[in-house]
Amino acid sequence: MEEFYVVTxxxxxxxxxxxxxxxxxxxxxxxxxxxxxxDLPNIERIRADASDTEQMTRLIxxxxxxxxxxxxxxxxxxAWQSELPRAEKVVLEAAGQTDAVVVFPESLYSYxxxxxxxxxxxxxxxxxxxxxxxTELLAQRRDSxxxxxxxxxxxxxxxxxxxxxxxxxxxxxxxxxxxxxxxKELSRAAGVQDxxxxxxxxxxxxxxxxxxGDMRExxxxxYQFEQPFxxxxxxxxxxxxxRPTPLAEGAAATAAWWREGEPKKPVPATKIVQ
Numbered sequence: 001m002e003e004f005y006v007v008t009x010x011x012x013x014x015x016x017x018x019x020x021x022x023x024x025x026x027x028x029x030x031x032x033x034x035x036x037x038x039d040l041p042n043i044e045r046i047r048a049d050a051s052d053t054e055q056m057t058r059l060i061x062x063x064x065x066x067x068x069x070x071x072x073x074x075x076x077x078x079a080w081q082s083e084l085p086r087a088e089k090v091v092l093e094a095a096g097q098t099d100a101v102v103v104f105p106e107s108l109y110s111y112x113x114x115x116x117x118x119x120x121x122x123x124x125x126x127x128x129x130x131x132x133x134x135t136e137l138l139a140q141r142r143d144s145x146x147x148x149x150x151x152x153x154x155x156x157x158x159x160x161x162x163x164x165x166x167x168x169x170x171x172x173x174x175x176x177x178x179x180x181x182x183x184k185e186l187s188r189a190a191g192v193q194d195x196x197x198x199x200x201x202x203x204x205x206x207x208x209x210x211x212x213g214d215m216r217e218x219x220x221x222x223y224q225f226e227q228p229f230x231x232x233x234x235x236x237x238x239x240x241x242x243r244p245t246p247l248a249e250g251a252a253a254t255a256a257w258w259r260e261g262e263p264k265k266p267v268p269a270t271k272i273v274q
Contacts, residue, residue, distance in 0.1 A: 002026055006063040006100075008050045008091065010037040013105045014069030018043055021067075031059060050087040056094035066095050066102045076217055080133040088137055096146035104141065106150040108231070110134040114223060117232040120152075129220045152231075179225070185247050189255035202226055 004027045007018040014030070019038040022028045028044070030037035035047035048055045050070050060066055068091050072079040088104075095102045108114070109131040110124040126135050141148040180197045187195040202222055209219025223229075237243060245253075 003064045004062055005029070005065050005067065006031065006060050007037075007067045007069060008032070008087075009069035009071065010034075010045075011069065011071055014067065017067045017069060029059065029063070031056075051083070051090050053090050053093065056090050057097060060091070060094045060100060061098055063095075063098060063100045066091060066100050068102055068104050075130075075214075077129045077133065077220075080130055084133060085136055085140060088140060092141070092144045092146045092148070096144070101147045101149060102141075104137075104148060104150045106138070106152045107134055108152060108224075108229075109221075110138055114229060115227060117230045119232045120235050130217070131220070182247070182251075185251040186254065189248070189251040190258070191255075199225075 002025055005021050006029045007014050007021070008031045010018065010030055010032045014032075015038055018028050018030050019040065022038065022040045022043045025042075027042050028040075030043055030045050031048040031050065032045070033047065033049060035045050037043060037045040046059065048059060050056060050068075068088065070084075070087060072083050092102060108118060110126050111118045112123045112125045112127075112135075116122065124135060124138055126132060138150065141150065179199075183195055183197050187193065202225075205215060205219050205222055208215035210216070233244070
């Protein structure tokens with residue numbers, strides 16, 4: 001049965017979600033500030049602002065589900081704090097008027113005990129910086145009367161988008177034991193051997209992070225690279241019948257797409273919403 005879905009955002013996740021929903025025979029409306037999105041017959045691309053209550057209420061109407069896939073305008077605590085909670089609140093309220101469920105791609109940032117294997121039931125109460133914003137967003141969803149689903153994943157490598165490091169493959173990709181292993185597998189799949197990987201010392205990142213800027217944002221997340229950072233998704237795998245794609249298989253698919261495919265380019269919006 002054909003359904004009508006709304007996807008906010010056309011980054012790697014939003015683009016892929018919209019594409020897969022459309023290829024399954026559903027009608028999809030993609031909402032972005034630029035009007036970009038997959039160019040398929042049953043995808044309607046509309047230029048809109050996810051933080052505009054009037055627009056969202058009108059555009060989400062009649063949808064069975066909303067996939068809220070926007071990200072901050074920059075990778076900074078300031079941008080996330082000023083943009084994300086407001087936009088999510090608007091989408092939750094708009095979806096609540098149509099009985100639509102809202103699906104959120106979520107990160108691992110809110111996990112407050114990342115030194116332990118992270119599961120569906122692990123505590124998520126991290127405070128401060130970007131981690132605190134993710135915790136705030138989860139709390140906002142819990143407090144909302146609108147039904148929500150948050151799908152947590154680590155960074156996924158992929159085929160199908162020009163930004164290989166942040167793209168989505170057709171199935172979840174198993175996390176690499178180390179970044180060095182990830183680079184090695186991608187290099188092997190691309191036919192390039194012995195790519196050197198020289199880590200930046202943590203003390204240097206922290207020192208540079210004392211000054212506001214990109215390094216400060218990176219230093220905040222340094223804990224992910226200095227100790228085991230492990231997800232245990234066995235509960236979700238058993239419930240949904242999913243399995244992670246082996247790293248070598250995912251790397252091979254990414255390299256094959258890169259060699260044979262054409263990078264996708266933004267397409268004009270089908271409508272302009274003032």
